[in-house]
Amino acid sequence: MTTISSPSSAEQDASVLEAVATGIPAALSDLGALVRIPGIAWPAFDQTQLERSADAVADLARGTGVFDEVRVLRAAIPGTDEMGQPAVLATRKARNGRPTILLYAHHDVQPHGDEALWETPPFEPTVRDGRLYGRGAADDKAGIMSHIASLRAVSEVLGDDFDLGVSLFIEGEEEYGSRSFAQFLSDNADALRADAIVVADSGNWDQSTPGLTVSLRGNARFTLKIRTLEHASHSGMFGGAVPDAMMAAVTLLATLWDADGAVAVEGLGARDAETPAYGEDTLRDETGLLPGVSPIGRDEILSRIWNKPSVTVTGIDATSVEAASNTLLPEVSVVISSRVAPGQRAADAYAALEAHLRAHAPFGAELTFSDVDLGDGFLVDTTGWAVELTRGAMADGYGVAPIDLGVGGSIPFIADLVREFPGAQILVTGVEDPHSRAHSPNESLHLETFRNAVRAEALLLARMNRAAQS
Incomplete structure (x- = not known):
């Protein structure tokens, strides 16, 4: 990548920002229409809604007038005879030596859960107090619309001078484990190959300050019986002499943490990296931690979230409270979700967890491990030209310099992107803020954050369009 030069760069950027401002109402209207489609990839839900969702996104891509081709595609799920969920792939070839950028987001959403916990219906977009509420409003249909709105604005301003190559990949099963993702990349490698990849599925420091995600924890998730x-x-007849499965489960699971709540599993690594200042009051505000309940772990709070492992029991199969009887349970199953420190292989972390649990099984309890799902973490090389361009676009789009973020969550498919396209620079961005409550009831999008995210991405596209490929 060489120089970025144009005598009218400032004027062009100003025109792009004006086009963004004009287009925001339409973008929010289109976002609301997407939120109304309950596209959930879990088999228990109506899969025709995912097809509706993919078709709606494909129509939005065609409507930009940017792409040479727009298709709805599926890929096989490796190791099965099943096909993955519908994804949208739109492509535009680079012209006149310009680079190519791949824009990623996903159109599937998490299940909405108990509707009684929502203040307004989960699939009825509702605006209040400067936020748009609805399942997928932030994660990740706003990511889709940030791409679409940015492309609309840049195309309007550049017209025939739009030489940047663009691929748009909107996945349909990210919330369900991206099971066909690697195969999709392999099947469509030529169409997806790019110099830079924007993954719009992360968050920001706060409502006003953009974040560029430079590290992500990996994950190791499994079922333990x-x-x-x-x-x-x-x-009554045998209690006190016979260890039931619930007693064994509680005793065993307690060994995963020490008295401070820090992970106590030998072999789970940690990353040594500085983090920004972040106090307990902010943690309480952003998480809803109850008064009197203390944070867990040691060292800086963000280091615990970004750089150290965590272990969470996310599900349990046992007799319900309603159906409880005076019975010693023969077996209990739990789902254990571990977040793995950036830099450690998820397979190594899982091996450490399995070894720990087997070594600490109480009373000779029989353990069975199944449904293992692994995803490696991610560390960004922050020295590339695309990272520099992105930081500048964020600063100008938000009016505030961005902060390099670590994220405690995982986006395992990024490892697939790195493996398939080793020469591409990965730029992990997003439209969420700490109060978006992604995956939770009352998920929402801060409207001003969305506007600024579109401004930043549109500037990035315009500036990449002025970049000559070396």
């Missing part, structure tokens, strides 16, 4: 009896027995 704990079994102590061949069959259920009367708890």
